[in-house]
Amino acid sequence: MRRTHRTQRRGRFGTSVIATVTALALSSGAWLVYEGTATRPPPQPSASQAAAPGHGRAGLTAAAPLPPSPPDRIRIPAIDVDAPLMGLGLTHQGSLDVPPSRHKNLAGWYEAGTTPGERGTAIVAGHVDNAEGPAVFYRLGGLAKGRVIEVERRDGGVALFTVDAVEVYDAKGFPDEKVYGAAARPELRVITCGGAYSKETGYQGNVVVFAHLTGAR
Amino acid sequence: MRTARKLTASAALAVTSAGLLAAPAAAANAAPVGGLEVSPSTVTPGTTVTVRTTACGADGSATGDASAVGAGTFALAPGKRPEAASGRFEVPPSAQPGTYEIVARCAGSGPDDGKQVAGDLSVTLTSTASAREEQPVPVPVHPRGHVKTGVGGALGPDPVKTAAGVAVLAVAAAGGTWLLHRRARGDRI
Numbered sequence: 001m002r003r004t005h006r007t008q009r010r011g012r013f014g015t016s017v018i019a020t021v022t023a024l025a026l027s028s029g030a031w032l033v034y035e036g037t038a039t040r041p042p043p044q045p046s047a048s049q050a051a052a053p054g055h056g057r058a059g060l061t062a063a064a065p066l067p068p069s070p071p072d073r074i075r076i077p078a079i080d081v082d083a084p085l086m087g088l089g090l091t092h093q094g095s096l097d098v099p100p101s102r103h104k105n106l107a108g109w110y111e112a113g114t115t116p117g118e119r120g121t122a123i124v125a126g127h128v129d130n131a132e133g134p135a136v137f138y139r140l141g142g143l144a145k146g147r148v149i150e151v152e153r154r155d156g157g158v159a160l161f162t163v164d165a166v167e168v169y170d171a172k173g174f175p176d177e178k179v180y181g182a183a184a185r186p187e188l189r190v191i192t193c194g195g196a197y198s199k200e201t202g203y204q205g206n207v208v209v210f211a212h213l214t215g216a217r
Numbered sequence: 218m219r220t221a222r223k224l225t226a227s228a229a230l231a232v233t234s235a236g237l238l239a240a241p242a243a244a245a246n247a248a249p250v251g252g253l254e255v256s257p258s259t260v261t262p263g264t265t266v267t268v269r270t271t272a273c274g275a276d277g278s279a280t281g282d283a284s285a286v287g288a289g290t291f292a293l294a295p296g297k298r299p300e301a302a303s304g305r306f307e308v309p310p311s312a313q314p315g316t317y318e319i320v321a322r323c324a325g326s327g328p329d330d331g332k333q334v335a336g337d338l339s340v341t342l343t344s345t346a347s348a349r350e351e352q353p354v355p356v357p358v359h360p361r362g363h364v365k366t367g368v369g370g371a372l373g374p375d376p377v378k379t380a381a382g383v384a385v386l387a388v389a390a391a392g393g394t395w396l397l398h399r400r401a402r403g404d405r406i
Contacts, residue, residue: 015399022389022393023389025389025392033386035378040371135371176360182263192367197372206363206364
């Protein structure tokens with residue numbers, strides 16, 4: 001087999017390109033298959049994120065209530081949430097309805113209740129996942145105390161809430177009053193599915209983030 | 218919505234008649250005419266409302282009546298501001314949206330004894346109160362129970378990622394085969 005220098009050089013170059021591509025394909029393919037077949041539950045809050053004794057007040061004092069205005073968007077920079085909000089009603093059982101699950105980046109707020117920023121308890125809910133995979137509040141259980149939740153309001157303002165606690169509650173004996181009950185200051189609850197998971201019943205509870213208004217802009 | 222309108226209409230009627238009754242009395246006493254100041258005048262159920270009137274004269278006290286909205290009677294005591302009596306009551310959490318008349322009757326031995334003043338209080342549930350009223354069945358103030366916000370789709374394998382991974386591995390296999398083939402041919406690499 002006789003070759004000129006030029007073809008030899010070209011052959012060497014082609015070989016090293018193919019070797020590189022092969023190595024890259026091997027590692028990225030292995031990573032993709034590993035990620036694709038892994039079964040990992042969404043993050044759940046640790047005990048240290050529960051409400052502190054003494055009513056769970058964070059260091060920041062509450063801000064003055066804002067006038068009522070419907071919210072348009074929720075942002076939680078710490079867990080990369082930036083999603084539009086739709087109005088939610090109640091189901092026939094009296095539980096909070098949820099946004100359509102096919103939209104993975106969509107959350108909702110209970111529009112017959114308090115608007116976020118107003119005095120009282122405003123409620124926001126969104127999916128942790130849908131049939132395709134993780135959804136808007138997939139990482140909610142990993143949120144920590146002291147983090148900021150921003151709610152964009154239709155009046156052009158942004159209500160800033162600070163996280164007081166992140167809890168997980170079982171569907172059985174759900175603490176309705178604690179989660180949905182009236183508050184003397186402007187508060188926010190952000191709810192998604194959480195707790196143990198079983199194929200028959202799905203997620204067995206909810207992750208609930210408790211926050212209160214600490215500012216506005 | 219219809220209920221609210223009816224309430225508003227009847228409250229307005231009551232205010233008009235109360236005004237007609239109160240006006241001659243005030244004129245006869247030659248005292249400054251004062252209504253009942255309700256603050257805030259638009260509230261959600263459960264809110265505490267402050268009422269103030271100057272109609273009862275200096276150091277005048279009064280008895281307030283908020284039974285229209287279900288809050289019963291309350292006292293108006295002379296406040297810091299001269300000639301003003303003020304008092305507070307809480308709108309019951311069960312109050313229905315609408316406009317209600319709040320009445321105060323002056324008490325004491327002065328010329329204003331028995332004089333009655335009235336003011337309006339609007340109760341709304343939220344800015345979307347009208348949408349809620351259209352529902353035939355009254356809904357509870359807050360939801361109950363847990364929220365069904367997940368199906369477990371994040372837990373199972375991801376077919377798209379897996380398929381992409383398999384495809385990329387196929388490319389790696391092809392590349393590897395070619396390299397081995399070259400080596401077998403005796404080319405230096």
